[in-house]
Structures are given as C-alpha cells and as structure tokens.
C-alpha cells in the first residue's frame with residue numbers, strides 16, 4: 001500500500017496542537033471522502049503523520065498548474081464529482097460529527113486515481129454544534145474566504161446547508177443524454193444556490209473558535 005508521510009515543522013508553536021487535532025479527528029473518523037490517517041509518530045521533536053497516498057495529488061495543481069502531462073484539466077463532470085465529494089464530507093462533518101474543518105482549500109482536497117476527492121488536513125478542525133454560537137474568537141482562523149454555510153452569522157437560513165448542497169450537486173450529476181453538465185449547472189440554479197456562490201466576506205469576530 002502506498003503511503004504519504006507528512007513531517008511537521010518543529011519550530012512552529014502551532015505544530016503540536018495541529019498534530020494532536022489531526023489525530024483526534026482523522027484517526028477516528030471514517031468516510032469515503034475523508035483521507036485516511038494510517039498512523040502517526042512522535043520521536044524527540046519530530047512529529048509525523050502517515051496517510052493513504054492519493055496518486056493524483058491535490059486539486060490546486062489540477063486547477064492552477066493544469067495543461068502539462070502531470071496535471072490534466074478537469075472536465076465539468078469531474079469538477080462536479082469533486083464538489084459533490086467534498087460537500088458529502090462536509091455534510092458528514094457538520095451534521096453527524098458536529099465539527100467544522102476551518103481549512104477547506106484546494107490544496108487540502110486530494111484526488112485518487114479515479115479523481116474521487118477526499119478532504120485532508122484537520123489540524124484546525126473544531127468541535128461545534130451547528131446551532132451553538134457559544135464559542136467565538138476575535139481572530140481569523142483557517143482559510144480566508146471559506147465559511148461553512150451552517151455557521152453564517154447573518155441570514156443563516158438564506159444559505160443552503162451542506163446537505164442541500166449535496167442534493168443540488170447530485171441533481172447536476174444525473175445523466176441527461178441531451179445536455180452537458182454545464183447546461184445542467186445553469187438550468188438548475190435555485191435562488192438559494194445562486195446566493196451560495198456569491199463571495200462571502202468573513203467577519204473576524206464571527207468565526208467559531
């Protein structure tokens with residue numbers, strides 16, 4: 001079995017906490033769209049994480065470095081498949097585990113040989129019920145630009161939940177002989193889904209801590 005080993009920097013004060021958080025979440029969770037953590041190791045100051053190897057690498061390479069022989073340009077159907085896979089992973093986290101990832105970005109989305117996508121890097125993840133806003137921090141954490149719709153401070157009901165995003169993406173995947181997926185994308189946009197695609201500015205003091 002091929003593996004990927006990540007060695008955390010030992011000069012980072014965040015390293016220990018992120019290493020433990022990764023083990024806490026990925027060491028226990030099992031979902032087809034979460035990358036598998038196979039093992040971990042701490043020796044002196046060296047902290048290692050051992051994952052299943054994802055042969056097609058991370059999504060960012062296919063989006064921003066595509067075109068050469070290493071990273072192919074993804075088709076619409078492949079893009080929808082990736083989006084659906086990650087929406088399923090997030091729906092599982094939000095609704096069943098009650099956790100927020102807080103670092104969803106293309107370099108943390110990994111692809112297997114068949115372009116099935118899995119979410120990785122749980123070092124910034126946090127427990128938290130969707131309905132609870134008791135834990136709030138004054139500093140921005142995780143990836144700027146990403147905010148789980150369930151945790152929106154304003155108009156929480158006008159944005160779709162991850163479950164609704166999964167349903168919408170599953171409709172886009174339904175085969176239709178007469179139209180390509182880009183046609184299905186433009187036809188199926190409900191108001192709520194259109195709203196979900198608008199840029200969302202993160203307020204630092206509204207991030208769950």
Ligand SMILES: Nc1ncnc2c1ncn2[C@@H]1O[C@H](COP(=O)(O)OP(=O)(O)OP(=O)(O)O)[C@@H](O)[C@H]1O
Nearest residue numbers: 004006035051052053054055057058107108110121
């Ligand atoms: N399990 C894996 N299988 C194959 N490639 C991987 C795996 N995990 C990570 N990678 C590759 O290694 C790169 C670096 O990953 P790493 O998580 O260290 O940094 P990053 O995601 O770019 O940034 P950050 O440190 O903010 O998460 C990823 O972008 C991906 O291309």
Ligand SMILES: [Mg+2]
Nearest residue numbers: 107108120121
């Ligand atoms: Mg990463």
